[in-house]
Amino acid sequence: MKKIFFAVLFVVATLNINAQSGSPEALKEVKAGDILQIGRPDAPSFKHIDFPRANTIIKNGGIANYKKMEGVKVVVTDVKEKKDGTLHVKIKRTDGQRFFGIHSVISADLKDALDSGELRRI
Numbered sequence: 001m002k003k004i005f006f007a008v009l010f011v012v013a014t015l016n017i018n019a020q021s022g023s024p025e026a027l028k029e030v031k032a033g034d035i036l037q038i039g040r041p042d043a044p045s046f047k048h049i050d051f052p053r054a055n056t057i058i059k060n061g062g063i064a065n066y067k068k069m070e071g072v073k074v075v076v077t078d079v080k081e082k083k084d085g086t087l088h089v090k091i092k093r094t095d096g097q098r099f100f101g102i103h104s105v106i107s108a109d110l111k112d113a114l115d116s117g118e119l120r121r122i
Contacts, residue, residue, distance in 0.1 A: 030087070030110060034076045035094060038069050039117045048113035049091075050106055051099065062100035069099070073122065077105060087111060091119075 030036075041047065046066065054064035078090040087110040098104050113119040 030076060030079060030089065032076055032078060035122050036074050036076065036091065037120045037122050038072045038074060039120045040070050041118045042116050046118055048116055049108040049118050052103065057100045057102060060102045062102040064100060074119075079110075 038049070046069075051066065051069070057064040073094045074091040075094050076089050077092055080088050082088060088107055089110045090105050090107050092105045093099065099106055108119060110119070114121070
């Protein structure tokens with residue numbers, strides 16, 4: 001009985017994971033000019049959006065407040081597919097401000113950022 005329960009649980013979990021992960025075709029639909037929103041990361045820090053480290057921000061005169069990034073709307077400026085098949089995007093803020101007062105454009109791994117909730121479609 002336990003074996004059947006765990007087998008059914010495994011199948012349901014596998015189907016759920018496959019349904020949540022976006023298909024490669026859906027990721028390729030993201031193009032320059034699309035608007036996304038920065039969400040809350042699963043981990044304590046952002047892993048898939050390449051924000052600079054706090055000491056770099058401070059050295060350049062910026063304010064390293066990553067929590068203020070939640071909810072910021074960004075526009076995709078460039079989409080590149082790497083040799084390993086991952087899609088990297090360059091994003092900039094829609095309000096024209098700079099990230100942390102110093103960076104105008106930031107890059108991100110699109111699939112991982114969407115899966116983890118760091119980026120959301122609007």
